[in-house]
Each structure stands twice: as C-alpha cells, then as structure tokens.
Amino acid sequence: MFKRLPFLPALVVLPLLAACAGTSDPADLYLGGAGDPIRGAALNAPFQFGDLPSQRGQPARVARSVAQLEYLTRRLSEDLARQSDFNGTTLLQLQLGQAEARRAFGIAPRAPSREVEGALRRAARALEGLNPDGARAALSGPNFPEGGAVVLQRLAEPPALPQAAAAAAAVNNDIMNRRFDRSSRRHRRAPIV
Numbered sequence: 001m002f003k004r005l006p007f008l009p010a011l012v013v014l015p016l017l018a019a020c021a022g023t024s025d026p027a028d029l030y031l032g033g034a035g036d037p038i039r040g041a042a043l044n045a046p047f048q049f050g051d052l053p054s055q056r057g058q059p060a061r062v063a064r065s066v067a068q069l070e071y072l073t074r075r076l077s078e079d080l081a082r083q084s085d086f087n088g089t090t091l092l093q094l095q096l097g098q099a100e101a102r103r104a105f106g107i108a109p110r111a112p113s114r115e116v117e118g119a120l121r122r123a124a125r126a127l128e129g130l131n132p133d134g135a136r137a138a139l140s141g142p143n144f145p146e147g148g149a150v151v152l153q154r155l156a157e158p159p160a161l162p163q164a165a166a167a168a169a170a171v172n173n174d175i176m177n178r179r180f181d182r183s184s185r186r187h188r189r190a191p192i193v
Helices: 002-020 037-048 059-078 090-105 113-128 132-138 148-156 162-187
Strands: none
Touching (some): 059 090, 059 148, 113 148, 132 148
C-alpha cells in the first residue's frame, strides 16, 4: 500500500497537464466540474453567457461564451441520463437562450450545434492569435449566413440576451442545488432510536 503513495501526486497532476496541453476538446475546457465537463460548464455559465454585455470589446471571450451555451444545450439534449440532474425546464431555457443567441449573432437557426461550437472556438483562438482573417473564415459558411465580418462585429458588441441569462442562472442553480442536496444527505446523522 505504501509503495503506491508516490504515484498519487502524478494522478492529481495529470489532468492539469492535459489542460495545459491546449487540446481542443470542449470537455477539457470545463475542468471546474472536478472531471465533469457538464458540471464545470454549468457552474461557469453565469460568468460566461449570463451577462454578455459585460464582455463588450472582447469578441474572443464572447465567442467562447456562446460556444459554451451551444455546448451545454447540446450535451443536455443528447445525454438523457444527465437530464435528471436538472430541473425539467432548464433544457427548454437553454434551447430558448441558444435560439436567442443565434438570432443575435447571425448563426443559422438549424445549424448543427457541434459545428457552431467548433467554429466559435476556432474564431476565438484566431482572435487571440491576432488573426482576424482566420476568425472571419471560421465564422463563414452556411452556419453563419450573414458572413464572418458581421458575426465578428456582433461578437465585439454583444447585446443583452435575457433568455440566455435566464438559462445561465437556471443551469447554475440546478448544479448548485444538487451539490448542496448531496452534501446535506452525507452529513445527516442517523436518528437515534
């Protein structure tokens, strides 16, 4: 048993090293969930897509925020087992927020969520690398019918999106309430008989 102890620090450090490697897997972007990317994205939602006007002038950050909304909506739509972790109306709120964001930023209403999410992440990386042409190219094509230049302009000046803000609050509240429910169940003592 004592011979395995030196390997414990390595097991703790490995996820951190993976995060530093710069992978493009969306799951790696939400490590705040202690290994659960849906939980991490839900905990982070109010700080991302919950208040987009506070991110004015930061199109890369807004692109990542909208990508996170796409991610959560897609994951909760696809993962039926995880839907039980959330209030019955939370998925509907996410879908309404997603539709509102798509209208605001010039994203096709029926565009595949995974493709939109990937394009927004590529655009954010391009903007951070001071490559606006790459960002415009990432936001072009049938999923972005108004064109990359228009989408970038809108990402730089995001409007208030009340449906997206409500969805961010709902998904965060569900995760927080579930966390507290679990911890209170753990700390309950058995009744003395």
